[in-house]
Amino acid sequence: MTLRGENLIGAEARRGTEAAFRAVEAATGEALEPDFPGASLADLDRACALAEAAFDTYRETDPETRAGFLEAIAANILEIGDDLVTRCMAETGLPRPRIEGERARTAGQLRLFAAVVREGSYVEARIDPALPDRKPLPRPDLRLRRIAVGPVAVFGASNFPLAFSVAGGDTASALAAGCPVVVKAHPAHPGTSELVGRAVQKAVASCGLPEGVFSLVFDAGQSIGQALVADPRIAAVGFTGSRRGGTALMAIAAGRPAPIPVYAEMSSINPVLLFPAALAARGAAIGKAFAASLTLGAGQFCTNPGLILAVPGPGLDAFLDAAAAALRESPAATMLTPGIRDAYRAGVDRVAGHAAVTRLAEGPEGAAAQGRAALFATDADAFLADPVLQEEMFGASALVVRCRDLAAMRAVLAHLEGQLTASLHLAPEDHAAARELLPLLERRVGRILVDGFGTGVEVAHAMVHGGPYPATSDGRTTSVGSLAIDRFLRPVSYQDVPDALLPAALQAANPLKLPRRTDGIPDPR
Ligand SMILES: NC(=O)c1ccc[n+]([C@@H]2O[C@H](COP(=O)([O-])OP(=O)(O)OC[C@H]3O[C@@H](n4cnc5c(N)ncnc54)[C@H](O)[C@@H]3O)[C@@H](O)[C@H]2O)c1
């Protein structure tokens, strides 16, 4: 498929008129064809106007139409075939199996949301019938459903060019909720973005939907993204990226005459708690598994295990020996962009130069575009004394914090910022100590896992990929899994509205066959 470097504004493909940029081949630094001229403010205005015009029709599409649309996007992405995989590999430096796996995950995610739309519980249809004879006052007829919030702005992520980008989780959940989407492509993979954007655009047309359901804009800088968040027709924002970028967009959204929510997933160091009996029983095996998780995708996962907490002893020594040996042999890996590589190296240098930190291991030196793995250690007192030590190093390096006892481990956890995940490595003898820490962990993180690592998020109904700030801007939500749809819905209550005027979801005959509650009790199905 030929790339044209065009913004996709509704049904149109338009070459931008602003500064152009090109993708860079991650491994070589070579510029890749074609040019991507940035969208103009007029292009963005048209995209937002079309999204607004599409909103009322799209949000009332019947479940089958909307689910079919999501499935058509999945099919169209797969239909692009190897062109998508090779372009994506070139732009990101990520290997083929990773891109193919991520493509399957992206299609599966769209299909999951299709199933959610067909099943219908997300509408939360509730009916409290009128009680005209209630004393002292009659009760009105009350009916509630959730509706889409409005057009949503999505910022594609650099590190998941498919699953968190143009047709990734934010887009899939917003479209499932009934929200048109305007995507601001990540500048690191514009070709991948255009290919996927065209797949979505094609699905909009083949499903007979209003053209404004989807648009995709490119920008060499940040002004179009900022204007998108400020646009009064945009009702919510999905973002995955840096803390600086996420908080900048939050400030724009909060400063609007009508503020809107920004669902930003930003930074997390994902603590790993190694409990004494687990370490004694299998320290070396955990160390090896940790190194594999740390180096996955050159460490460019928001779920990367960047912080290890453990009590010193022979078990921890075995863990460290195995982890260090694996990391010393782990080849340097191409990073997504020169900027991300430089930020990673600067983060590593900052930690390496810290007076209270020792370097335990370092991977082999690589090419200019590559990042090498590293493992550092400090103690709990030093960690508690310097917030720099809990800053995300976005790459394959981690810091081990030696805690003199479990009380020190608790103090470190209590001091941590919000996190996406916490991993506990346990033997049965550790359960009592782990139980003590669980309430604190629940307050700090979005997902607690045992005997594993957070990398490799399952896209499922019971998944939470979220967590308190700064892991995300809103710890009440998730950006992965079916619950992600909640971000883009809001409840509306209808009081004494005649059946003929009610939305289908709440009419007496239940024409959409939605699961509903009457007086709080699920209706028989
Ligand atoms: N935790 C994570 O999941 C995660 C993922 C990717 C990157 N990162 C971090 O972010 C750093 C940079 O990577 P990145 O380019 O992917 O993230 P980024 O936040 O710099 O950019 C993400 C997107 O937001 C836009 N953007 C950023 N700042 C903006 C602003 N002030 N106004 C308008 N738009 C803005 C960018 O153009 C891009 O489209 C990495 O080195 C890493 O530290 C973290």
Ligand SMILES: O=CCCC(=O)C(=O)O
């Ligand atoms: O980088 C953020 C997403 C991480 C993820 O989805 C995974 O670990 O699978």
